[in-house]
Amino acid sequence: MIDFTFTEEQEMFRKAASEFAETSVAPHVAEMEKTGEVSDEVVKALGEAEMMALTIPEDFGGLGLGYTARMIALEEISRISVATAMMLQVFALGIEPIVQSGSDELKKKYLPALAKGERLSTTAVTEATGGSDPTGIRTSYKKDGDDFIVNGRKCFITNSHIADTINILTKSEDDPKLFCVFTIDRDMDGWRATHKEHKVGMRGCNTGELAFENLRIPKSQLLGEEGKGLRVSMAAIGDVGRGGMVGCALGLQVACLEESVKFANERILYGKPISALPAIQNKLAEMKIELEAGRLLAYRAAALQDKGQRSSNEFAVAKYFTCEAAQKAAKMAVDIHGGYGCMEEYAVTRFLRDSFVLGPSAGTSDIMKVIIGRWVLA
Amino acid sequence: MLNIIVCVKAVPDPKEACNIKIDPHSKTLMRCDVPLVVNPLDKNAMEAALQLKEQFDVHISVLSMGPPEAGNIVKECLALGADQGFLLCDPAFGGADAYATAFTLAKGIEKIGAYDVIICGMASSDGSTEWVGPEIAAILNIPVVTMVKEIVESDRDRWKVKASLENGYRLMQVKLPAVFTVTRDLNTPRTLSFSGIIKARTKEITRWAISDLGVPAEAVGLKGSPTIVSELSSTESKREAEIIAGTREEKAEFLVQKLADVGVL
Structure with a gap:
């Protein structure tokens, strides 16, 4: 018979996440609701509680606990603040492409800091012309020697204004069937977070737009194979x-x-x-x-x-x-x-x-x- | 190295207090119907030990007496950072009052061997006698300070602590080994961490039954408990609302009389 029970360790993960949410998130919910802004204290607490490290392999400074543990943590945090759980879940969405498709160099460069919460991440796909259908995006890349030049805009991006390590989906200027995902970071010139959205709910979780203007990205920042970014x-x-x-x-x-x-x-x-x-x-x-x-x-x-x-x-x-x-x-x-x-x-x-x-x-x-x-x- | 033993009790989750039932025959709480958690004040005891471990060379052993399910709360303490866990678990230990509990724990402490400091929560959230810590000290024939709210100095062989009084505190210097029972003013207990839980994977819990302690069955559990509970029942708290009419003076007079009638004034 299939065993539907959680392990003793998973039950302890639930307890840990629940205690964290009640002690470190709950006191900030009212303020987040009032201002609609991300709480720096909550982000710091998420890092200290190793919540960003859950799905990062141990070799790169993470806990390597996997997705059931992540689901448990999200459920318990969302019980107290859906906005905080949403922010956290998108940190993982920003981490995953680097884990799955990043070179060892990129993994060493970003994952340890992401695990500690010293860097914050997201993945940016959606645009006015493409989200559910990502092939409709217009943010483009063009090769320039070993570099790529990116132009375009992304909208409805969770963590847009707090993330400093962002995976962006782009489409080839020359061939609309070719896509690339690059990891960009705050140190690069040519991109900025622009408009902040005011959502009906999940206040305290930041959503907004990103703009790229002649953003030069070295090839080393490419995730996966060139052209297979989708x-x-x-x-x-x-x-x-x-x-x-x-x-x-x-x-x-x-x-x-x-x-x-x-x-x-x-x-x-x-x-x-x-x-x-x-x-x-x-x-x-x-x-x-x-x-x-x-x-x-x-x-x-x-x-x-x-x-x-x-x-x-x-x-x-x-x-x-x-x-x-x-x-x-x-x-x-x-x-x-x-x-x-x-x-x-x-x-x-x-x-x-x-x-x-x-x-x-x-x-x-x-x-x-x-x-x-x-x-x-x- | 300073050897600290923290005594922890598995108590019914205070958040589920409304679901706790009393066994009409044994006059004890039916603990299995609600989830067991670490007694809240024992978390302060754990935190005190963990803070010392962060500063000095300290080995923390966690000791509990309880049913097999109490192993979870020992594991939780290991995940918080304790080094070793011990669970005194035997049907013969069941139904113990404060004295029999203290006796059994003291025998467990003697079997663990090395100890400089024993820290307990001041009271448990279920029994709330405040006796177990002092009784352990009496059985082991070592000093005790109850209601510790601050550890002022923690030298290798003597501690200076502030212990709460109703209108102040006592400043006490105690030679080790000694027992300290702590209040919630001492610290804010840390919460479980995911990495702590992972580290606890390799930490073992030693389980000792009555035969391991080498004590007679008459000395532990219900048989070893001098306390006789004649009655134990749940109280029902009800709220009633009454709107007082009249002038301000009439309302005040009525209110004073009402409070006097119910014995508040």
Whole structure:
């Protein structure tokens, strides 16, 4: 029989992540909500708690704990702050292409500092003309001797203004079928973070635009083979990006359920707690069912990923399910809170706003269905 | 090298306090129904030892008595940075009161052998007797300082500590070996780290049963407990709201009378 239980060590990882989130993230949530800005203290704490090191191999200063441990950490952090979990998940999205496709030189150059949180990362694919369809991007590269010259703009990039180590997907000026991914860093001239977005939710997680103007990149910064950059970026997004969003969604599902149970037990109506009402119990049951089902999908996909097997399709299913479930859970949590659910003092209002940012990140639910449809028909 | 033994207890998670039930026959808490965690004040004890380890040549042993599941909290202490773990685990130890617990722990400490400092939380969140630390000291015939809130000096052979009093503190100098029980004012316990958990993979927990301690069955567990619990029950706390009407003076007079009636004034 399949053993669905976590190991003793994984349970301890969950405890560690939960304690970290409650002690180092929770105190900053209100400020992040108010300002919409990234909390430097939270970023520092993430580094000190080795959260960026989870998926980096031990040979390069990481913990090499893999993707189930990462899923556990994201779920627990997202339970307290979806914004922080999102920021963390995208740090890993920036790390993964270097781990998977970087030269030894690039790995030595960036991974140890990324593991410590001394460097912060992201991967930039999306543009106004291409995100879900990355072939539509217009940011271009042109060879100049051994260097590449890059021009263009990226939008909706998580960690755009805090990342100093960024993997950018570019398209050949000469051949639209050729793509390259380069790792760029703050020391290079010719690029800058421009506009900061004001999102409906996940406040405290930075999203914005990047602009590249005659950015000269040496060949040594190329990830993978020249011309095959789509594979590099899509492999990271399919497994790590999607997987990360699943962790964020699971944490939000848990938070919605916990807040709803607490409120339903405290709120008295008709002389008894509203948790005694079948209508409320029905909602709580639905939230619980979808949380349990979501966890099975999420951790199965993460287990496949840990085995080195392809997991992008399984993560597409998990992402569709958990992100939709998180949105439903947030709506139900607000409904259970009644009038209080409209007041910003109550966390459920944040949950509702955060839930709407889950969907589009790393592919909308409709795109997940496209991927799942292709999988079924393949 | 300074040898520190930290005594830790697995207690029902205080966050799940509402789910803790009492066994009507043994008058003890049914600990298996809620998750077990490290007793909160024992975390302060661990933190004190870990802070000393960061400064000096210190070896930390963690000692607990409890059911097999208590092994998890010993493992947690190893992940926090302790060097060795010991779990006294035997059905014969079950139902122990504070004295029998202290006796068993003291026998465990003697079996561990080398010790300069024994640190305990001032009290457990479930039993809350505050007796175990002092009783260990009495059984081992060494000094004890309870309610330590600051370690002022930690020399190799004597410590100077501040111990809380109701309206101040006592400044005490104690020759080692000694037992110290600590309060939450002493420090802020660190949280588990992922790398600490990885390091704990290679740290072993030694499990000792009654036969390993060489003590008679009558001296431990329920049989060795002089305490007789005649009754133990849950209390139910209820809130009532009452709107007071009238003028300001009438409201004040009513309120004073009401508070007097319930014994607050």
